[in-house]
Amino acid sequence: MFVVKKKIHGRDYFYLNETHREKGKVVSKCVAYLGKDKAEADKKAKKIIEKIKSASASSRLGQSKEIISQGEKKEIVEIQPPEEILALKSIEELANFCKEKGFVFRSSDIYGGLSGFWDYGPLGVELFNNLKKDWWNFFVNGREDMVGMDASIISHPKIWEASGHVANFSDVAVICKQCKKSTKLDKSEVGKVKCDNCGGEYIVQGEFNLMFKTKIGALDASEAYLRGETAQGMFSDFKIIQQTSRMQLPFGIAQIGRCFRNEIAPRDFLFRSREFHIGEFEFFINPEEKKCDKLDDKHLKIKIKLLDAQTQEKNEGVLRNTTIGEILNEGKLEEWHAYWLAEQILWFNSIGLTEIKIREHRKDELSHYSSATFDIDYEYIFGSKEVGGIANRGQFDLTNHEKQSKVSMQIFDEKYKNKLIPKVIEPTFGMERVFMAILSKAYNYNKDKDYVILKLPLSLAPIKAAVFPIIKKPEYEKIAEEIIEDLMKEWKVSYDKSGSIGRRYARNDEIGTPYCITIDDQTAEDKTVTVRWRDTGEQVRIKIKELKEVLRQTLYDGKNILSYGKKVDTRKKEVDASLKGKQD
Ligand SMILES: [Zn+2]
Secondary structure (H helix, E strand, O other), rough: OEEEEEEOOEEOOOOOOOEEEEOOOEEEEEEEEEEEEEHHHHHHHHHHHHHHHHHHHHOOOOOOOOHHHHHHHHHEOOOOOOOOOOOOHHHHHHHHHHHHOOOOOEEEEEHHHOOEEEEOOHHHHHHHHHHHHHHHHHHHHOOOOOEOOOOOEEHHHHHHHHHHHHHHOOOEEEEEEOOOOOEEEEEEEEOOOOOOOOOOOEEEEEEEEEEEEEEEOOOOOOOEEEEOOHHHHHHHOHHHHHHOOOOOEEEEEEEEEEEEEEOOOOEEEOOEOEEEEEEEEEEEEEEOOOOOOOOOOOOOOOEEEEEHHHHHHHHOOOEEEEEEEHHHHHHOHHHHHHHHHHHHHHHHHHHHOEEEEEOOOOHHOOOOOOOEHHHHHHHHEOOOEEEEEEEEEOOOHHHHHHHHHHOOOOOOEEEEEEEEEEEEEEEEHHOOOOOOHHHHHEEEOOOOOOOOOOOOOOOOOOOEEEEEEOOOOOHHHHHHHHHHHHOOOOOEEEEEOOOOOHHHHHHHHHHHOEEEEEEEEHHHHHHHEEEOOOOOOEEEEEEEEHHHHHHHHHHHOOOOOOHHHHHHHHHHHHHHHHHHHHHH
């Protein structure tokens, strides 16, 4: 193993790499990210190599001897990025980028931060709001069979008894016998999994409930919990929502909201934190309703990569290429369950996330409420991890709330003419996890330009356009201000006045702004502006009076802006601008 230094937009980053032979070729693989400081990196590398050494003592690694002897040399090799575009190298790199640009940073940073809590900055909150709005349009406003709600974060403690969270919602804290790394395990994993750091045995430290406790009132304060999931709001308010919105089965109630879990080991940037947002809905169905009339060819033909329960029980990690239609035929899920899994995949695809895998839960890991559950995993830089999921909760929650509250949860179904407690399909999305997947995918370091071009989906970009006069001139500035005033009525736009033109393009590329609109000499003559497209740097000339409509069409309908106007010779334009700039 050896330490590798990489320059990424002007900064040094250190990685621990190892080489091995693959089909006769020497292949170098990144093992760990070591930070930005050389001395720190060396220290970390030494530690990791020592861990591997102690692990090899228990004879787990066959080739460990060779690795250690290389490790002791610790040669520094500088690797030049092989291609023009470099994707993300580590989750820390993304976290640094998000902090630098004001997307997301540690909460309470001036006091050293608070583990598992994060703050959204000006760009992060715009991106996150756009993401939530997109989700809401897709699953709520775009459908007749869904209504929304927003429940309080603290609810009656009895809700959490009825839901099973007080009794069951816990993780097991463990510590590795070898490398002493502490982490948490799901109850079903105890005794089955080994340390993900060194392969050592875990020692159980105890079981901890994940619910955050708090007190309500002052003098005779009663104990309560911050919600660990949003679902219970939809269940406890099920009757009043059904009655007031006059929904008929089948229908759903949706919500996006903050949740709290007292995680033993928060990690991987926003991936496992203690305060986060869940987007989910409970879809209520008459248990007699086996057919889903909304399930059509579009859903059945969706191709998926599936890791099924049997394969996992045999301890094999082999993914199977299949379709929603096929797993429905195999009886892995019911029609409504299949329909909603398909709709989830369609939404992920609509925001550009196609690196999706489906993992069926094994019998021994199903939650206390579920008869069938699938994880939707995304290929993150730190591995394939859950970004969403879908569970068949049956009648579990409504039945228990009826028992605990003594309030009937039955409703009358007009179609079947019977009174019943509906069963429930629950699609869930970890909104921060979706946010992270979108940023990871958008992150493209451009070697030629030596900066990151953040290729966000246009509808989600925090700022839709930056407007600037190509040179400082009162007439130009006046036109820029007029354009901004008009565009601001619909979108977040920015007026970028300072720095060279190249610097202004770079600044906007880095935060994912799709369009830079410039006012130049020709603007005064023919009332046109140039619009530069983020992903290619190409520019077209567009009439000011058509600008808003063109933006509408390209931001949401996927049309390419370059087809809307005459292409501009950008080289000539920049030379002109710099000459003009000197004259001024
Ligand atoms: Zn270990």
